[in-house]
Amino acid sequence: MRFGIIQFPGSNCDQDAYHALADVLGQPTRYIWHKDTTLGDVDCVVVPGGFSYGDYLRTGAIARFSPAMKAVIEHAKSGGLVIGICNGFQILCEAHLLPGALIRNRGLKFICEYIHVRVETTDSPFTNACRKGQVLRIPIAHGEGSYFAEPWVIEQLKRDDRILLRYCAKDGEITDVSNPNGSLDDIAGICNEARNVFGLMPHPERASEKLLGSEDGRLIFESILRHAKTKRHETVDVS
Amino acid sequence: MKAKIIIMPKKTVLDPQGKTVKHALESMGFECIKDVRVGKFMEIELEGGDKAEFQKKIDEACHKLLSNPVIEEYTFEISH
Secondary structure, three states: OOEEEEEOOOEOOHHHHHHHHHHHOOOOEEEEEOOOOOOOOOOEEEEOOEOHHHHOOOOOOOHHHOHHHHHHHHHHHOOOEEEEEOHHHHHHHHOOOOOOEEEOOOOOOOEEEEEEEEEOOOOOOOOOOOOOOOEEEEEEEEOOOEEEOOHHHHHHHHHOOOEEEEEEOOOOOOOHHHOOOOOHHHEEEEEOOOOOEEEEOOOHHHOOEHHHOEOOOHHHHHHHHHHHHHHHHHHHOOO | OEEEEEEEEOOOOOOHHHHHHHHHHHHOOOOOOOOOOOOEEEEEEOOOOOHHHHHHHHHHHHHHHHOOOOOEEEEEEEEO
16 A cells, blocks of 8 residues: 655654654655655655645645645545544635535634544545444544535435544543534534545644554554555456 | 725624723723724735726635635725
8 A cells, every 4th residue: 555645845754644644654755845746656645734824815725726725636536545633624624525614613722632532434545444333542642623614515424324423532422522622512523525535633643653652542543544445456357 | 096905704603802902992891892893904005907897806806815704704995
């Protein structure tokens, strides 16, 4: 599975993503500069966390128009996998690859801490290695992570099983107190209609090694690898 | 000519900044505050066109980049 990590001026989680994918998971991984007009040979694009373009105007608003993002949109339209983490999720929403928007945390404070998310569905290239209802302990670090969308959009996400992760308590219960930022419906991560684009506010790349505190985030990357394996068997099986 | 643009969060969007400002005003003794919402103001200096053209262009700029229609509304005026 070839991963390509976009680097914008202000991205700061690109190297953590590279380490998780190349060093921990041993996958061919490369960086893609924001000015590049082509992605090269890449199966899964990672739009990393950080403060692209200083969050000027609105977070992700300017990154969305970069040449690399134009290529990412084409890649997504042709079915390629895209995962947007934190600022990446914000960029994917601004680029309309995902619905809704991420707004300022309801408590107004930047929150940097471990939280728990519950896997709501395993029917995706990003959560198929998890169990439905599984609780993952992953860190968040954001000031604008509150997911907002019109009620009819939230209904559609629920109907189509496109909410992949919800903030929860340690035991998996969804409570207001375990929602760190006020996200509607406790949404921590969603996918698009075609299920090939995933956006999440927590940082799985910071929870991929036991030594660093949690390995739970690794399951998301392992899901991507598992998805690739399944696809290969489907296309190669000429029996 | 100048375009003066005001971008405000939609009424359906939670505005914790606005709430915080409201509480601060109330704690300063202002008793008449019903609600506060915080937005953005932009000024764009324009050249090489007429008012009608600029209206169209600024509307497009507001819709495509300057505001996020999911969470914001905008109004603008073009004057000398």
